[in-house]
Amino acid sequence: xxxxxxxxxxxxxxxxxxxxxxxxxxxxxxxxxxxxxxxxxxxxxxxxxxxxxxxxxxxxxxxxxxxxxxxxxxxxxxxxxxxxxxxxxxxxxxxxxxxxxxxxxxxxxxxxxxxxxxxxxxxxxxxxxxxxxxxxxxxxxxxxxxxxxxxxxxxxxxxxxxxxxxxxxxxxxxxxxxxxxxxxxxxxxxxxxxxxxxxxxxxxxxxxxxxxx
Numbered sequence: 281x282x283x284x285x286x287x288x289x290x291x292x293x294x295x296x297x298x299x300x301x302x303x304x305x306x307x308x309x310x311x312x313x314x315x316x317x318x319x320x321x322x323x324x325x326x327x328x329x330x331x332x333x334x335x336x337x338x339x340x341x342x343x344x345x346x347x348x349x350x351x352x353x354x355x356x357x358x359x360x361x362x363x364x365x366x367x368x369x370x371x372x373x374x375x376x377x378x379x380x381x382x383x384x385x386x387x388x389x390x391x392x393x394x395x396x397x398x399x400x401x402x403x404x405x406x407x408x409x410x411x412x413x414x415x416x417x418x419x420x421x422x423x424x425x426x427x428x429x430x431x432x433x434x435x436x437x438x439x440x441x442x443x444x445x446x447x448x449x450x451x452x453x454x455x456x457x458x459x460x461x462x463x464x465x466x467x468x469x470x471x472x473x474x475x476x477x478x479x480x481x482x483x484x485x486x487x488x489x490x491x492x493x
Contacts (some may be wrong), residue, residue: 282308282400283328287319287346288335288362293385297333303393304400316341316349323354331400334379336363336370344373351378355474358399371406378477381405402442404480426469435462436487440479 282305286297291314298310311326313319316338323329332350336343343361350359360381361374371382381399383392395405428436431452438448449459467473470481 281305282330283311283326284308285311285313285319285322285326285329285332287313287316287332287338289314289337289339293335300389300392301396303389304396315339316346319346320349320353323350323357329354329357331396332357332359334359334361336361336365336374344377347374347377347379351474355476358476360396360399360405375404375406375480376477378472378474378480380476380480402479404476404483428466428469432462432466432469435459436466436478436482439463439466439475440482440487 282301284301284304286294286301288294288297294312294314298312301308301310311322311329313322317340319332319334323332334343334346334350338346343363347359347361350357355378358380359378360383361379362383362385363370364385366382366384374382381395381404383395383405387395399405434452435448438451443451445456445459445463448454448463449456452459454462463475467475467478470478472478472481
C-alpha cells in the first residue's frame with residue numbers, strides 16, 4: 281500500500297489531491313500537513329513514506345527551504361513540487377535541490393497520476409516546456425559530462441534505470457560495498473549529495489540509462 285504525504289496550506293487542495301491519489305491505489309494512505317513544521321513531524325513519524333507532494337508556496341517556510349530540509353533529513357524520500365506558477369527559473373531551482381518532479385496545479389488529474397506513477401518507478405519529471413531544447417535521454421551519451429570510469433558509467437546507467445544498490449550489485453556481480461563506493465564516486469563527479477540529484481544531473485547531460493536485462 282502506498283503512503284503519500286501532501287503538504288499544502290489549503291484544505292480543499294489537500295482534499296482534492298486525496299481523492300485523485302486514490303487513482304494510484306484505492307487503499308493509498310494520504311497524510312496531510314498544512315505547514316512545513318507538521319510535514320517534518322509526519323515524515324519523522326512515518327519512515328515508510330513513498331512520496332511527498334510539496335506546495336511551492338507555504339505560510340511558515342519557503343517551498344525551496346522545505347525541499348532542502350527534506351533532502352537533508354530524508355535524502356532517499358522522493359519529493360514532487362506542485363505550484364501554480366511554472367517558470368524555468370523556479371523549475372531549475374526546485375530540481376537543483378533534489379526534487380524528482382515539478383507539477384503545475386493546472387494539470388489534469390490524469391496527467392498528475394501519469395507523472396506520479398513514473399516518479400514512483402524512479403523516474404524524473406519536468407514540464408515539457410522546460411525540457412524543450414535538451415537532447416533526448418536515449419539519443420546522446422554525455423557530451424562534456426564529468427569523467428567517469430567505465431564501471432562508474434555502468435553503475436550510473438543502472439541508477440538512471442531506477443535500480444537499487446542491491447540490484448546493481450546483482451546485475452554487475454559486484455559486492456554491496458563496491459557498488460556503494462561507485463555510487464559515491466558518481467555523486468562526487470556530479471557535485472551532488474543524493475542519488476536523485478545525480479540522476480537529474482545525468483539526465484540533463486544526456487547520459488543513457490541501462491536497458492533492462
